[in-house]
Structures are given as C-alpha cells and as structure tokens.
Amino acid sequence: MDVYVSGCLDGGTQWKFKIKECPTAWYAGLPDCPCNYATVQSLGQTTVPFGKWEDCRSSSEKFHYGATYEARWLPVAKLSPGQQCTYDANGKLITAGIAAGSPDKASPKSCGYSDFINSVGIFIGCNSSQHCIQDVQPWMTGNATTIPCWQYLRDWPVNNKLGCVPNKVSDIEHMKTMIGNMTCEEATLLIKKAKETGFPVIDADLRKFIIGEPVTLSNADIKIRLQNWRTVNLCPSFPTDPLCIVLNKAIANMP
DSSP states (O other): OEEEEEEEETTEEEEEEEOSSOTTSTTTTOOOOOSBHHHHHTOOEEETTEEEEEEEEEOOTTTSTTOOEEEEEEESSTTOOBEEEEEOTTSBBOOBSTTSOOOBSSOOSSSSOTTTBOTTSOBOOOTTOHHIIIIIGGGSSSSTTOOOHHHHHHHSOOOOTTOOOOOBOSOOGGGHHHHTTOOHHHHHHHHHHHHHOOTTTSOHHHHHHHHTOOOOOOHHHHHHHHHHHHHHTTTTTOTTSHHHHHHHHHHHHOO
C-alpha cells in the first residue's frame, strides 16, 4: 500500500491511500519469481504453499515472445493458481512486457502447451483444459473471453516482488496509443514481424519504435510509416492476412 499526504482539511491531515495489490487477489500468496534463472533451476518442492518449481527450459515464443527461459511453480491442489517466471538470454528475470511471465488462474499440470497447441504451433482448441480456458483464451483473438492486451498484462501481472532489476522485453507501454485495444496475440504479431523484418519492407525507425529502441517519431510519422508498411506488405491485395489486419488496426488507432 502506498500512502500520500495530500494536504490538510479543517485543521487535520487528509490522507490518500493507493492500494497497489489487493491481498485477496487470486494471485496473492504465490511464490515470488527469483531474479535469476540459475536460482529458480535449483528450487524444488515447496511447503508454503504446497507445490513445486519446475524448470521449463525454453520459453514459448508464441505466448511470451522475446523470452528465452521459463520456470513454473505448480500447486499440489488441482486447478489452483500457479506462478510463471520468464528470463532473457542472460538469465535475468523479465519484469515487464509481453515476454514477462504471468500467473495462472488455473495452473497447468506441467510445462508445455501440448493440450491445446500442436507440434507445429497451431492452436487446436482448449477442449477440457481449464488453464487454456481461463488463462490462454483471454490472451488470444476471436473468442468470447478475449480482452485487450493492456488489460491482460494488468490482470495477470508479472511478479517482481523481490525487486529485481527492471527488464522490459516486448513491451507495449511506449506504443499504447498504436496498440489500442489489440489483443496480446495481435500485439505479439506486430512486434514479432517488426523485429524479424528488415528494411526496406519496414521503415528502420518504425522498426526501432515498435521493438522499443530509442527513436524520435511523431504520431504523424508513425502513421505514415505504418501505411507504407501496409502497402509494401501488399495488404490491399491480401486484406485477410493477419499482419494486414493488425496494421489496419494500428493505423486506425493513430490520431
């Protein structure tokens, strides 16, 4: 809880309180993410709360684009909340952005996504997986529980209770106007395509902006560069292409 002294009222002190995390939040009480991957690898069974840490090794590029390593805390009780921590190539905890780990309302039984992602990375449906229904579908596009990415990152917050060095990877905060109410799946596609596509297909400064590198661009500059990217990507001829759909949304979001 943060407390701010906001002034005096009728001769007394008026206090303003800001609750940073409700103690009854569904993710309250989960084990904290260690700052280093090497540390989390050495952890095992826990008793408060009952569960175990599991080294997942490689992180999912689909759901946490930009992360290299992943670890999960899995509860003993079925369908209980679990913890997820992701790390960069140097083994440092990712503390913000799409690449950061997110707690799970219904923890999976183990690492991996084989219940709803096939061997080539295609989503095949949640079936009976509560983890998929409660934690994955809101992240994705085109279902009844879909929510904006900014809301997902707020409601499934990354754990940095140990005060690890800030480490943003695949962040969207600097481009929240452009992202608007895109889902995290759509925002991930935009970041992935920008990072993996070179000039002249994408403008070099627009690429820097999207992946979070220092660059100075006005909203008008960004919009023009997005429009050029859409044209070069032949979107007028392929309007249902996933990137074209995302680019159209990004352009419409820019003032």
